[in-house]
Amino acid sequence: MTVEEELSAAFAQHEPLTPPAGPLRAAIDRKVAGRRRRRRKLRVGAVALAVLGLLGFAVPQLTPYRPAREAALLPGRVAAAPTGAVNVLVLGLDGSATEERPRFADSVLLVHVPADRSRPYLVSLPRDMEVPIPGHGTGKLNSAFRYGAGQGRPDLAGGYELTRRTVSDLTGVRVDAGAVLTYPVLRKLTDALDGVEVCLPRAVSSRHTSRVFPAGCQRLDGAASVDLLRQRQGLPDGALDRDRTAQLVVAGLVRGAVDQGVLTSPARLSRILTAVGPDVTVAGASLLELVQLAPELKSVEPVGLGLPVSPQPDQGWRLRPDPEDAPAFFAALRADRLAEWTAGHPDRVTRLR
Amino acid sequence: MTYEEFADSRLTALLRYAVMLTGDPHQAQDLVQDTMVRVQLNWRRVARADSPERYVRRMLTNQYVDWRRGSWVRRVLLRGDPDESPPVATDHAQDAVERDQIWSWLSRLPRRQRASLVLRYYEDLPDAEIAEILGCAVGTVRSSISRALATLRAEHMEVCS
Numbered sequence: 001m002t003v004e005e006e007l008s009a010a011f012a013q014h015e016p017l018t019p020p021a022g023p024l025r026a027a028i029d030r031k032v033a034g035r036r037r038r039r040r041k042l043r044v045g046a047v048a049l050a051v052l053g054l055l056g057f058a059v060p061q062l063t064p065y066r067p068a069r070e071a072a073l074l075p076g077r078v079a080a081a082p083t084g085a086v087n088v089l090v091l092g093l094d095g096s097a098t099e100e101r102p103r104f105a106d107s108v109l110l111v112h113v114p115a116d117r118s119r120p121y122l123v124s125l126p127r128d129m130e131v132p133i134p135g136h137g138t139g140k141l142n143s144a145f146r147y148g149a150g151q152g153r154p155d156l157a158g159g160y161e162l163t164r165r166t167v168s169d170l171t172g173v174r175v176d177a178g179a180v181l182t183y184p185v186l187r188k189l190t191d192a193l194d195g196v197e198v199c200l201p202r203a204v205s206s207r208h209t210s211r212v213f214p215a216g217c218q219r220l221d222g223a224a225s226v227d228l229l230r231q232r233q234g235l236p237d238g239a240l241d242r243d244r245t246a247q248l249v250v251a252g253l254v255r256g257a258v259d260q261g262v263l264t265s266p267a268r269l270s271r272i273l274t275a276v277g278p279d280v281t282v283a284g285a286s287l288l289e290l291v292q293l294a295p296e297l298k299s300v301e302p303v304g305l306g307l308p309v310s311p312q313p314d315q316g317w318r319l320r321p322d323p324e325d326a327p328a329f330f331a332a333l334r335a336d337r338l339a340e341w342t343a344g345h346p347d348r349v350t351r352l353r
Numbered sequence: 354m355t356y357e358e359f360a361d362s363r364l365t366a367l368l369r370y371a372v373m374l375t376g377d378p379h380q381a382q383d384l385v386q387d388t389m390v391r392v393q394l395n396w397r398r399v400a401r402a403d404s405p406e407r408y409v410r411r412m413l414t415n416q417y418v419d420w421r422r423g424s425w426v427r428r429v430l431l432r433g434d435p436d437e438s439p440p441v442a443t444d445h446a447q448d449a450v451e452r453d454q455i456w457s458w459l460s461r462l463p464r465r466q467r468a469s470l471v472l473r474y475y476e477d478l479p480d481a482e483i484a485e486i487l488g489c490a491v492g493t494v495r496s497s498i499s500r501a502l503a504t505l506r507a508e509h510m511e512v513c514s
Binding site for chain 2: 003004006007008010011012015017018019021024025029031032035036205207233234
């Protein structure tokens with residue numbers, strides 16, 4: 001027997017020393033969970049979601065609760081619901097507001113309320129879309145926030161402003177108001193509403209925790225809904241599927257708020273706004289102005305839409321507005337004819353129920 | 354591929370590989386655990402690799418080769434000599450003695466040499482792939498394997514003569 005043969009035989013013979021994988025697997029998961037908890041303290045959340053602005057639209061009976069205090073905080077501004085179509089830009093941030101590292105807006109949601117106040121439209125703008133960013137050439141949509149927010153502790157208003165200009169230039173619509181949300185906000189909001197019901201088209205396994213979200217309808221608490229919203233990998237369409245998840249959660253929150261009568265209970269609403277309010281950065285209008293925006297909404301059941309995109313011919317992961325479908329979509333958005341466009345493109349609508 | 358799928362299908366194989374590297378089931382567990390914790394925390398990066406399996410094997414091998422610098426070696430050394438592994442039952446007692454001898458000689462080899470032996474004679478990998486896992490040139494792999502074999506042969510001669 002040569003040494004080589006003896007070696008192979010010795011290796012083969014010692015295979016039975018291999019310990020069972022099961023207990024080790026569990027030990028690994030426990031250790032990872034511990035590290036993650038420590039990590040999470042340093043880096044709060046990732047992509048956060050865009051709910052409050054929309055929740056605001058769903059408040060039909062708020063007139064009795066229009067505190068003079070709020071108006072006094074905004075001298076010179078008349079707190080009246082605007083007329084005509086309204087566009088609100090909601091940005092979900094991939095982290096907390098206090099930590100010093102670059103921030104990206106990983107959820108970019110344009111909430112469009114048509115002039116006829118029929119129902120809100122949720123338009124997801126994919127974060128991986130390559131777009132012109134004013135003053136910074138072209139880049140991914142989510143990086144506009146980083147350029148605007150600057151170095152060190154992020155300047156949320158600056159990040160919002162540059163993203164707003166980028167979106168305005170891209171779509172050609174005027175953005176009337178906006179909000180920047182983080183994960184903690186969404187978690188608090190969800191818990192304040194006693195959870196959110198979502199109906200998933202397919203099962204989602206969390207990459208961040210051991211949670212598995214089965215296909216079908218389920219009720220999630222704040223922590224679970226944030227976990228779900230962070231999931232992008234392992235989904236067939238990646239970030240685009242996450243955008244759809246975001247629409248599902250938003251629709252579920254609004255539905256829950258309406259069903260529970262939260263929106264008609266000034267006391268409860270006030271509690272929620274107090275809990276969540278300080279963490280939300282709002283631009284262009286105050287939280288309460290957003291809430292008053294559309295008291296006459298005929299339906300709070302939103303329509304979820306994704307901007308038509310297609311891969312760049314040479315770089316697969318970079319998206320661009322679809323050269324054929326996007327111009328018509330933008331035109332419909334500008335002309336407040338989304339209902340018509342939606343009827344013609346049923347395949348672009350996200351099932352939200 | 355998800356981390357779960359990867360662990361489901363590859364964890365046992367990695368453990369076997371770690372046993373061959375360390376010669377000891379406890380050290381193998383420690384080695385695999387430390388590596389897989391990092392794998393799970395950085396799964397995105399691992400999954401982006403052409404072959405996640407090879408990427409993880411490379412992480413594990415590096416951790417093994419560099420273990421003096423790592424923190425887990427302190428724990429491991431307290432456990433004593435890796436040769437104290439339980440005897441393995443066999444029908445051919447004499448062969449088994451020889452194999453146990455070769456097994457114990459392996460522990461005297463420099464780790465990089467042992468890793469290349471495991472990769473070639475246990476995992477049956479081509480030299481190019483071994484070089485990639487060890488992060489060195491193919492020539493270096495060949496010379497470290499032949500040096501390791503020479504050491505083992507010399508031990509062998511000593512015992513037999």
